Amino acid sequence: MTENTPKISRRSFVRHTALLSGGLTLLPGLLTSCQDEDEPGLSYTGDFGFREGVASFDPSPTGVILWTRYTNADNESGDASLRWEVATSSTFSPLVASGSVAAPAAADYTAAVDVPGLTPNTKYYYRFRNERTRAESVVGETRTLPTGSQAGRVKLAVVSCANFQAGLFNVYGAVAASDADAVVHLGDYIYEYGAGGYGTTAATASLNRVHQPATEIISLSDYRTRYRQYRSDKQLQRAHQLKPFICVWDDHEYTNDAYVGGAQNHQPATEGSFEERRRVANQAWFEFLPARTADKTRIYRRFEFGNLVNLLMLDTRLVGRDQQLSLSSYATNPTAFLQALTSSSRSLLGPDQRSWLTGALAGSSARWQVLGSQVLMGKMNIPAELLPLVAQLAAGPTPALLAQYAAQATELSVIKTRVLAGDPTVTAAENPRRLGAALQPRRLGRLPHRAGAGVRSRCGQEADFIGRRYAQCLAQQPDDGRRPAGRGRICLQLRFVTRFRGPAGRRRSGHCGLRAVERAAH
Numbered sequence: 001m002t003e004n005t006p007k008i009s010r011r012s013f014v015r016h017t018a019l020l021s022g023g024l025t026l027l028p029g030l031l032t033s034c035q036d037e038d039e040p041g042l043s044y045t046g047d048f049g050f051r052e053g054v055a056s057f058d059p060s061p062t063g064v065i066l067w068t069r070y071t072n073a074d075n076e077s078g079d080a081s082l083r084w085e086v087a088t089s090s091t092f093s094p095l096v097a098s099g100s101v102a103a104p105a106a107a108d109y110t111a112a113v114d115v116p117g118l119t120p121n122t123k124y125y126y127r128f129r130n131e132r133t134r135a136e137s138v139v140g141e142t143r144t145l146p147t148g149s150q151a152g153r154v155k156l157a158v159v160s161c162a163n164f165q166a167g168l169f170n171v172y173g174a175v176a177a178s179d180a181d182a183v184v185h186l187g188d189y190i191y192e193y194g195a196g197g198y199g200t201t202a203a204t205a206s207l208n209r210v211h212q213p214a215t216e217i218i219s220l221s222d223y224r225t226r227y228r229q230y231r232s233d234k235q236l237q238r239a240h241q242l243k244p245f246i247c248v249w250d251d252h253e254y255t256n257d258a259y260v261g262g263a264q265n266h267q268p269a270t271e272g273s274f275e276e277r278r279r280v281a282n283q284a285w286f287e288f289l290p291a292r293t294a295d296k297t298r299i300y301r302r303f304e305f306g307n308l309v310n311l312l313m314l315d316t317r318l319v320g321r322d323q324q325l326s327l328s329s330y331a332t333n334p335t336a337f338l339q340a341l342t343s344s345s346r347s348l349l350g351p352d353q354r355s356w357l358t359g360a361l362a363g364s365s366a367r368w369q370v371l372g373s374q375v376l377m378g379k380m381n382i383p384a385e386l387l388p389l390v391a392q393l394a395a396g397p398t399p400a401l402l403a404q405y406a407a408q409a410t411e412l413s414v415i416k417t418r419v420l421a422g423d424p425t426v427t428a429a430e431n432p433r434r435l436g437a438a439l440q441p442r443r444l445g446r447l448p449h450r451a452g453a454g455v456r457s458r459c460g461q462e463a464d465f466i467g468r469r470y471a472q473c474l475a476q477q478p479d480d481g482r483r484p485a486g487r488g489r490i491c492l493q494l495r496f497v498t499r500f501r502g503p504a505g506r507r508r509s510g511h512c513g514l515r516a517v518e519r520a521a522h
Contacts, residue, residue, distance in 0.1 A: 046074030049135035050128060052231040055240035056142035057112075057247065058292040059182060059303070061120035064142050064244060065290050068128045069110045069231070070103045076133060079104040082111055086118075086126045090139060096124065108224045112290040121146035121306075142244045143181060151306025155179060157243065160186040160250070160374075164230050165209045166199030173235035176242045183243045184311070187250025187374045189289065190226050192217050192265070201396060218271055223284035231288065247289045248299055248313045250374040254281045259321040260350075278318070300353050302360055310366035312357060314373045320350015348375070383412050383434060 052069040070080040080103040086096045096118070103111035111128070118124065122144050128137040146154075157180035159171060175183055191198065195210040212229045213222055230236060239245075251257055255277065257264035262274050271277065282296060291299055298319060303311040330337035340346070349357065361369055371377070382390070389405045416434040418426050 042075070044073035044076060044133045047071065048073035048076065048133060049130075050137035052228060053237035053241055054126070054128060054137050054140040056126070056140060056244040057290050058301075059143060059145050059244040059246075060292070061145045061147045061304075062118050063114060063116045064118065064124070064144060065112055065114045065292060066126050066128075066140070066142075067110065067112045067240075067288075067290055068103070068137055069108070069228075069288075070128075070130060070135070071109065073133055079106075080109055080111075080130060081132070083129045083131055084113055084115075084126065085129075086115055086124050088122065088124060090125050092125065092127070107287050108228075108284075110287045114292060118144050120144050121150045138241055140241050145303065146306040146308075147304075148306050151308040154305045154309045154368075155181050156311075157183045157239075158186065159183060161188045162230070162236075163188075163191045163199040164233065165191075165195065165197075165207075165211050166204060168207065168209075169233050169235045171235075172233070172239040176235065176238040180243060181305075183239060183245045184313075184372050185245055185247040185289075186372055187248055187317070188252040189247065189249070189285075190223075190230050191252045192226070192255050203396070216265075218277055220280035220283060223281050224287070227284055227288040245289070246303060246311070246313060246372070247291065248315060248372060248374065249285055250317050253285050254278055254318070257324060258317055259323045260318065262323065264324075298353075300356060304364075304366065307366055309368045309370055310360070310364040311370045311372060312360055314349065314357065314371060315353065316348050316374045320347050320353055322346045322348075385433065386412070 048071050050068050051071050055067040057065040057067060066084055066086070068082070070082060072080065082101050082103055083098065084101055085092055085098045087094065088096060097115055099113065101111045101113045103109045115126075124142050124144070126140045126142065129135070155178075157175040157178055159175065162169060162172075191211070193199075193211065194216045195212075195214040197211070197216070200210075211226065213225050215222070217223050217226050231240075251263065255263045255265040258266075258278075262268075266274050266277060268274060286296055291301070293299055293301055298315070299313070300315050300319070301313055303313070305311065325337065325340055327337060330340070347354075386405070386408060389401065389408065393401050393405060412434055415426065415430050419431060419434060
């Protein structure tokens with residue numbers, strides 16, 4: 001057991017004696033506001049404590065990163081010193097590991113500790129406490145990764161694109177209540193736009209979720225304020241409290257359509273250096289979403305769930321991406337656009353990450369090779385007759401539109417199922433209805449890989465775009481009906497629980513747009 005013994009006062013001794021004798025329910029609240037005998041006459045005031053909850057990140061077979069943030073009392077100054085404890089029982093007796101960690105002002109009073117020496121495939125409980133003010137955090141739950149044959153199945157909750165002012169975070173609440181082993185966050189954990197910007201409508205005004213600060217975020221203080229606002233959401237707090245997160249960034253943690261040397265939503269003339277904005281955004285990201293990486297500009301890394309899943313988290317945004325091509329920039333020279341589009345020198349990953357990924361794929365014997373990527377990895381077709389409805393739903397979903405879409409999509413799905421089954425009764429009029437125009441949503445795709453097709457499920461979660469995302473999910477099935485032997489392809493909506501199982505287990509999806517949708521391999 002790792003131990004770092006703090007100074008024990010008489011009051012601390014009494015407190016812990018009471019906890020062991022059954023006083024757990026009453027004493028934390030009573031003692032939080034009491035005088036501290038180590039500082040006679042001092043009673044701490046204000047809304048101090050662990051207001052952003054607790055979280056765990058980057059689980060491995062033998063360790064996990066624990067996180068929290070502490071808010072000082074009105075009459076408390078300086079960096080905070082916190083005690084952390086880990087146990088296999090919610091009673092915290094006995095302790096498996098414990099110690100102290102600083103929550104310094106220089107890191108916005110966030111604290112992260114990478115706890116080593118844990119047992120694989122084991123559930124742990126953890127908590128933080130400020131010994132000076134006696135404030136205690138909620139009890140968090142986390143889990144280490146399995147090794148070898150311990151992984152009979154793996155369940156991952158996959159989320160992305162969480163725009164606080166565009167709707168409620170009900171998805172996070174569903175994830176917290178699920179039996180997922182871990183949460184894979186594929187980026188856009190926050191959005192940089194100001195209050196009333198992207199994602200807001202007349203319908204969202206009543207939610208009282210306008211962005212803070214009200215302006216677009218550019219400075220370190222801005223980014224920190226925005227992260228604190230997002231982490232004030234109770235459903236997000238609950239998801240972090242109960243599930244370990246594995247995160248990568250996309251563009252909105254920095255600014256829209258970012259690439260190696262700039263971004264669409266950054267104007268140096270009025271917003272300063274992009275490199276400085278990138279630096280402070282990166283600092284805030286690691287303060288609130290710690291990752292186990294030595295170089296904070298390199299977040300691509302791997303997570304092995306025994307011999308079942310090899311999860312490779314990528315950075316397709318900042319480490320190697322060339323500037324996106326815009327046809328409007330080549331309006332007078334379409335030939336140059338075509339040359340640039342087909343140039344073999346253009347990159348998304350960059351040479352170092354590409355080399356790492358190639359080696360990681362080639363060196364893994366796991367049954368599932370899974371990429372955590374921010375971008376589309378294939379295209380899908382959506383029946384042309386659904387496109388007008390999709391556009392209307394994207395502009396503003398209503399119950400009537402959702403009902404119309406559900407009925408029409410269900411009808412087309414039945415036709416497609418009949419076609420794939422070789423039903424001879426499919427009419428000449430019905431058959432073309434299942435075909436459609438290519439649609440390329442930003443966050444939905446699959447990755448073919450060796451010996452079959454892997455699974456990558458990524459769908460948006462903004463409440464105001466339920467209809468559009470549901471449309472994308474339902475349209476996932478390929479037109480030719482081909483299925484790689486022994487592999488499944490899953491798209492999940494609104495409740496994200498992706499399940500990977502070995503040869504003996506069934507594979508089934510979670511929920512898609514409030515309805516269960518199964519895409520099992522045949």
